[in-house]
Amino acid sequence: MAEKEEEEQQQTKQSLTSKSSTGGASRPTISLPPRPFGEMFYSGGVGFSGFSPGPMTLVSNMFSDPDEFKSFSQLVAGAVASPAAAAVVASAHQPPVSSVGGGGDSLLDPRIKQNRPTGLMITQPPGMFTVPAGLSPATLLDSPSFFGLFSPIQGSFGTTHQQALAQVTAQAVHGNNVQIQSESSTQQQQTSLTEVPSFSAPVQDQRDNSEVTVYEHRSQPQNADKPADDGYNWRKYGQKQVKGSDFPRSYYKCTHGACPVKKKVERSVDGQVTEIIYKGQHNHEPPQNNKRGRDNDNNNNNNNGSCNSLNKSKRDQETSQVTTTEQISEASDSEEHTKMSLIPREG
DNA sequence: AGCCTTTGACCAGCG
DNA sequence: TCGCTGGTCAAAGGC
Numbered sequence: 001m002a003e004k005e006e007e008e009q010q011q012t013k014q015s016l017t018s019k020s021s022t023g024g025a026s027r028p029t030i031s032l033p034p035r036p037f038g039e040m041f042y043s044g045g046v047g048f049s050g051f052s053p054g055p056m057t058l059v060s061n062m063f064s065d066p067d068e069f070k071s072f073s074q075l076v077a078g079a080v081a082s083p084a085a086a087a088v089v090a091s092a093h094q095p096p097v098s099s100v101g102g103g104g105d106s107l108l109d110p111r112i113k114q115n116r117p118t119g120l121m122i123t124q125p126p127g128m129f130t131v132p133a134g135l136s137p138a139t140l141l142d143s144p145s146f147f148g149l150f151s152p153i154q155g156s157f158g159t160t161h162q163q164a165l166a167q168v169t170a171q172a173v174h175g176n177n178v179q180i181q182s183e184s185s186t187q188q189q190q191t192s193l194t195e196v197p198s199f200s201a202p203v204q205d206q207r208d209n210s211e212v213t214v215y216e217h218r219s220q221p222q223n224a225d226k227p228a229d230d231g232y233n234w235r236k237y238g239q240k241q242v243k244g245s246d247f248p249r250s251y252y253k254c255t256h257g258a259c260p261v262k263k264k265v266e267r268s269v270d271g272q273v274t275e276i277i278y279k280g281q282h283n284h285e286p287p288q289n290n291k292r293g294r295d296n297d298n299n300n301n302n303n304n305g306s307c308n309s310l311n312k313s314k315r316d317q318e319t320s321q322v323t324t325t326e327q328i329s330e331a332s333d334s335e336e337h338t339k340m341s342l343i344p345r346e347g
Numbered sequence: 348a349g350c351c352t353t354t355g356a357c358c359a360g361c362g
Numbered sequence: 363t364c365g366c367t368g369g370t371c372a373a374a375g376g377c
Contacts, residue, residue, distance in 0.1 A: 235351060235352085236351070237371075238369070239353075240367090240369075243366085249368085249369095251370075350376105350377090352374100353373100355371105356370100356371085356373105357370085357371075358369085360366105360368085360369100361365105361366085362367105
């Protein structure tokens with residue numbers, strides 16, 4: 001049994017994430033979200049309300065060669081089969097994720113774990129769509145369709161976000177996988193995702209009520225203690241070794257007064273952030289400046305952060321990895337978790 | 348001095 | 363009802 005576990009662990013490590021090991025061979029079932037995931041994700045429909053084409057259409061648009069993959073399943077399979085394939089996965093349906101109590105097991109889709117394609121990956125089990133090989137993240141990000149998906153963001157961040165995405169993309173191309181996953185607990189709708197690398201400005205405007213889970217994967221052991229900068233200050237209040245994961249999970253709370261937001265961060269032995277899950281919505285604006293010198297400095301473990309766009313961007317560049325989180329608050333009354341992960345490509 | 352991290356223990360939910 | 367697991371608490375120590 002020990003041996004087996006070791007093997008599993010190794011596999012897990014290689015895939016960077018290990019949550020559930022089910023359905024390794026089964027083909028993913030694609031269920032499209034009732035709404036464009038972008039819209040769901042950035043609720044408020046800020047820019048998405050005008051988004052008419054369905055997810056499939058979007059996907060279709062993304063793939064110049066539809067013949068290669070005729071269905072989502074095939075798309076997934078294709079992406080999976082091709083190590084070099086970049087995959088963007090978005091799930092439309094997902095089991096409710098209990099905010100804090102145990103929903104973490106299914107955060108990552110086993111498919112992703114097993115295959116770790118080397119590209120941009122956005123996941124949302126169980127449904128998902130992928131960008132097959134041949135389509136680089138850069139292409140994807142560059143694609144009007146892609147931005148169309150996330151137009152809300154663009155609307156808010158404009159080129160800044162685009163640039164950020166480009167940056168992430170570039171990084172992804174260099175050897176990192178970007179995986180984004182979102183999940184919603186109360187509403188069964190799945191929000192989808194976008195990787196939002198370094199935001200110059202927190203995207204919290206219209207999304208204040210959703211729970212967000214952000215996944216992060218870094219290929220470099222940068223600040224092991226600093227999971228990500230999302231513009232808020234966090235205080236670690238616990239750490240645990242969760243079952244099914246080789247990595248310890250840290251629990252953070254937003255240090256802002258009555259802010260109920262919490263986040264869970266999983267890190268690999270290398271100190272790489274493998275997963276960041278946000279829960280709750282900030283009821284305050286992100287601190288513009290770090291009030292704590294420490295934060296800037298070494299940062300303590302939290303992302304206390306300086307969400308200063310400049311600082312952040314700079315730091316991202318310096319660290320060579322990106323990631324950030326963002327607050328998504330849309331579906332207001334519903335608890336929504338969104339996870340975003342940047343999975344480094346094994347090198 | 349204040350805040351944060353660490354870490355073991357406790358509690359609650361679930362099968 | 364019991365055991366397991368995840369989440370939270372709280373004391374101690376550090377920066």
